[in-house]
Amino acid sequence: MDITCLPEHFREGLRVVERIWNKHATLPILQNILIKTEDSGLSFQSTNLELGAFTIVPAKIKTKGSVAVPAKILSDVSSTFANEPIHLYTTKQTLFLYIENGALNFKIKHEDGDEFPLLPKINEENQNEIEKSSLLSNLQSLLPLIAVSESRPEISGLFLDFSNGNLTLVATDTFRLGERKIDINKEQKEGQYIIPLQCAQEIIRIFSAVQESKINFLLDKNHIEIRAGKTSLVSRLIDGNYPNYKHIIPQETKTTFVVAREVFLNQVRAANILTSRLNDIHLSFKTEAKTIEIKSEDPNKGVLETKVETKSAKGESVNAVFNSKYLIDGLEGFKDENITFYLCGENKPGMIRPEKEENKQLYLLMPIKL
Amino acid sequence: MTKDDLWQLVLGELELSLSRANFITWFQKTVLYDKKDGLAVVSVPNAFAKEWLETKYRKPILKSLRTKDNEIRDIQFVVGKTQHRENGVSHAAKNPASAPSILSLPLQHSQVDRETNLNPRYTFDGFVIGQFNELAHAAAKAVTERTGMVYNPLFIYGGVGLGKTHLLQAVGNALMKKRAGLKIRYISCEKFTNDFVSSIKNRTIDEFKEKYRQLDVLIIDDIQFIAGKERTQEELFHTFNALSTENKQVVFSSDRPPKAIPTLEERLRSRFEGGMIADITPPDFETRMAILKTKSVERGLLLSEQTLTAIANIIQKNIRELEGALNRVAMVKGVSATSGQVDISPNEIHKLLSGTIKVQKKCSWRDVIRVVADFYDIEEREILEKSRRQEVVRPRQVTMYILREELRNSYPFIGRKIGGRDHTTVMHACEKIEEERRTNGQIFDEINTIKERLRLHE
Numbered sequence: 001m002d003i004t005c006l007p008e009h010f011r012e013g014l015r016v017v018e019r020i021w022n023k024h025a026t027l028p029i030l031q032n033i034l035i036k037t038e039d040s041g042l043s044f045q046s047t048n049l050e051l052g053a054f055t056i057v058p059a060k061i062k063t064k065g066s067v068a069v070p071a072k073i074l075s076d077v078s079s080t081f082a083n084e085p086i087h088l089y090t091t092k093q094t095l096f097l098y099i100e101n102g103a104l105n106f107k108i109k110h111e112d113g114d115e116f117p118l119l120p121k122i123n124e125e126n127q128n129e130i131e132k133s134s135l136l137s138n139l140q141s142l143l144p145l146i147a148v149s150e151s152r153p154e155i156s157g158l159f160l161d162f163s164n165g166n167l168t169l170v171a172t173d174t175f176r177l178g179e180r181k182i183d184i185n186k187e188q189k190e191g192q193y194i195i196p197l198q199c200a201q202e203i204i205r206i207f208s209a210v211q212e213s214k215i216n217f218l219l220d221k222n223h224i225e226i227r228a229g230k231t232s233l234v235s236r237l238i239d240g241n242y243p244n245y246k247h248i249i250p251q252e253t254k255t256t257f258v259v260a261r262e263v264f265l266n267q268v269r270a271a272n273i274l275t276s277r278l279n280d281i282h283l284s285f286k287t288e289a290k291t292i293e294i295k296s297e298d299p300n301k302g303v304l305e306t307k308v309e310t311k312s313a314k315g316e317s318v319n320a321v322f323n324s325k326y327l328i329d330g331l332e333g334f335k336d337e338n339i340t341f342y343l344c345g346e347n348k349p350g351m352i353r354p355e356k357e358e359n360k361q362l363y364l365l366m367p368i369k370l
Numbered sequence: 371m372t373k374d375d376l377w378q379l380v381l382g383e384l385e386l387s388l389s390r391a392n393f394i395t396w397f398q399k400t401v402l403y404d405k406k407d408g409l410a411v412v413s414v415p416n417a418f419a420k421e422w423l424e425t426k427y428r429k430p431i432l433k434s435l436r437t438k439d440n441e442i443r444d445i446q447f448v449v450g451k452t453q454h455r456e457n458g459v460s461h462a463a464k465n466p467a468s469a470p471s472i473l474s475l476p477l478q479h480s481q482v483d484r485e486t487n488l489n490p491r492y493t494f495d496g497f498v499i500g501q502f503n504e505l506a507h508a509a510a511k512a513v514t515e516r517t518g519m520v521y522n523p524l525f526i527y528g529g530v531g532l533g534k535t536h537l538l539q540a541v542g543n544a545l546m547k548k549r550a551g552l553k554i555r556y557i558s559c560e561k562f563t564n565d566f567v568s569s570i571k572n573r574t575i576d577e578f579k580e581k582y583r584q585l586d587v588l589i590i591d592d593i594q595f596i597a598g599k600e601r602t603q604e605e606l607f608h609t610f611n612a613l614s615t616e617n618k619q620v621v622f623s624s625d626r627p628p629k630a631i632p633t634l635e636e637r638l639r640s641r642f643e644g645g646m647i648a649d650i651t652p653p654d655f656e657t658r659m660a661i662l663k664t665k666s667v668e669r670g671l672l673l674s675e676q677t678l679t680a681i682a683n684i685i686q687k688n689i690r691e692l693e694g695a696l697n698r699v700a701m702v703k704g705v706s707a708t709s710g711q712v713d714i715s716p717n718e719i720h721k722l723l724s725g726t727i728k729v730q731k732k733c734s735w736r737d738v739i740r741v742v743a744d745f746y747d748i749e750e751r752e753i754l755e756k757s758r759r760q761e762v763v764r765p766r767q768v769t770m771y772i773l774r775e776e777l778r779n780s781y782p783f784i785g786r787k788i789g790g791r792d793h794t795t796v797m798h799a800c801e802k803i804e805e806e807r808r809t810n811g812q813i814f815d816e817i818n819t820i821k822e823r824l825r826l827h828e
Binding site: 025026027028030047049050052117118119120121220221222223236 | 390391392394395416417418419420421422425449
């Protein structure tokens with residue numbers, strides 16, 4: 001193999017795949033990244049046998065070939081490149097990959113590219129196209145909610161529900177639950193899938209830097225492929241049924257407050273500084289005064305008492321105790337100027353929705369029982 | 371040769387030609403799933419393995435398969451489902467109710483009660499009683515009447531799918547109904563061990579002790595898995611002592627009697643035997659019919675007597691499979707509550723069930739000798755000969771025992787077939803093996819393995 005490539009292209013290829021490799025794998029080749037010549041350029045590929053990533057970047061190819069090079073070394077090497085073309089080649093006599101860039105001449109031991117695992121091929125027929133920007137921002141807001149649970153694998157991932165012209169994303173750790181809906185304009189293939197947490201994280205990391213504005217989901221019984229242009233991510237799906245969460249979303253609420261999100265969030269952050277070990281923050285929703293009083297107290301640290309003026313208030317006045325971190329996660333997950341806070345009484349869940357386009361987004365959180 | 375054996379041979383060969391890492395990564399958890407019309411279907415754990423085996427190892431696998439079974443022409447890889455544990459949801463104990471805690475969303479769980487781990491589905495009402503489980507049922511009932519006073523511990527043992535778990539959970543549920551506030555905990559032996567291990571790891575051993583010693587009723591399922599786990603045995607020993615001195619009830623189940631659990635500490639064994647030991651044997655024909663009738667009424671299925679008889683004749687040793695067979699017949703034939711009485715011929719039922727459930731085949735005395743000789747790796751004729759060498763005597767006695775127990779042959783008949791021996795020799799052999807089976811874990815396992823092979827023999 002003998003190719004020439006620009007450093008920014010090389011780095012981009014490496015960026016896509018460099019996080020998916022397995023330090024502890026029994027198979028040593030899984031610690032490598034596969035570099036291979038293709039018809040349209042140079043491909044980068046990596047896998048840990050749960051996830052796999054693939055991308056093609058532009059390069060000038062003189063002779064074809066493939067090599068597997070340790071991921072760690074390759075990322076360290078790529079950070080030293082000067083801004084001029086890189087020359088990569090192998091020779092038949094040695095087991096080295098030669099990388100020449102300006103004055104640098106790396107000679108790196110590699111393994112046979114043919115030994116590198118192949119990525120599963122997913123049926124092209126069953127696919128859905130999603131708007132990238134809204135997918136990524138919604139995914140980001142749900143990430144902290146995904147449970148890290150070995151005893152309940154079905155909620156240790158993100159739930160994707162393609163139905164009724166929407167993609168619904170759901171995450172929960174049983175203390176709180178987030179739901180986001182994204183419109184799908186085109187004709188839709190219906191189905192429900194659970195993707196692992198790492199897959200969700202990689203979608204955000206990999207695709208936030210690609211140019212395409214749409215992302216394709218290729219869906220199979222056991223696997224999913226997420227693809228944009230020449231970059232794709234393959235992941236196993238979590239086997240199991242996602243809990244039927246719809247019936248726990250309150251249908252009737254007793255108290256409704258509309259409040260400016262940033263102002264409220266700032267006060268909660270302040271209160272978070274002085275919470276006790278439980279992270280408990282005490283909220284009093286006063287309907288007549290149209291205010292939310294916030295209090296947190298740790299006998300060893302101190303006390304904070306503050307209040308927030310709200311835009312509107314309806315229903316009964318009520319007191320509630322929430323986990324401040326969970327409340328912050330929820331409020332940070334919205335982008336809207338105003339949010340609506342619904343309450344259903346003591347020891348019942350609280351519900352936050354954006355003031356506009358109410359049904360698209362939801363954050364449900366359970367109170368702390370003292 | 372069974373599919374599993376065949377696949378083991380293939381794996382054995384491939385292992386030689388591959389590096390250890392390669393072999394573990396790609397061949398672990400692969401199974402020869404099906405073999406039909408020259409097509410071998412191999413189930414693999416994930417799509418990565420599928421892709422790799424298809425492109426890289428298709429030829430060597432096929433070649434290796436063909437040397438053992440020349441009917442195989444082609445090979446296909448499928449991604450198998452990972453297996454789920456039956457009672458997936460098992461939660462650690464919650465904090466005491468008074469302490470502040472964040473509530474959790476009432477997401478639909480299985481019906482399992484979090485505190486007690488009991489599934490309300492299992493009650494005494496749904497339990498069909500026959501001669502085979504009479505004793506165990508009576509003992510369990512007695513325990514619910516006079517908890518901790520009689521039969522402590524209650525130890526129930528019996529084969530797979532005969533209703534041990536049902537009985538254990540029924541005890542728990544009945545007690546819970548009778549006396550609210552009683553602290554009951556049902557737990558599998560594996561979970562108990564895991565709990566213990568993690569308590570050592572997290573240095574919360576005191577909490578662990580407290581959690582189990584404050585119980586009023588402790589029920590541990592499948593206790594035979596404690597074999598070989600010495601520290602868990604010790605902890606269970608102390609827990610048991612603490613509970614029983616306060617007259618708190620303890621119930622165990624196992625697939626074998628305490629004597630036959632290998633590497634069980636003597637003091638624990640004697641504790642297990644100190645209360646009441648009740649066994650559950652495979653159900654007789656009448657009971658199987660009664661079970662089928664109860665279950666079909668429960669589901670609102672109307673099946674003719676002849677149909678039920680056919681099912682009861684095919685599935686003999688396992689109640690769980692009996693229910694499975696009923697479900698399968700009902701589903702495939704589209705029987706439902708509204709379809710009226712349905713009659714399906716025995717032949718058709720046999721055909722329906724043979725694909726999914728191991729249908730017992732009739733085996734002859736020759737098969738038994740062959741399988742036993744094969745198992746102990748001796749010549750068949752050696753079993754029939756007069757030799758008294760130790761390595762032949764045991765297999766010969768096991769053969770006689772199995773002929774008696776499984777095939778119900780008469781003592782004189784067995785004697786005649788096994789080298790023209792006297793019927794008293796046979797009687798002695800059967801008694802001896804029966805005795806050893808109850809006291810020696812190794813023999814118990816050997817006999818079970820042989821029976822299993824007999825059932826699968828082709």
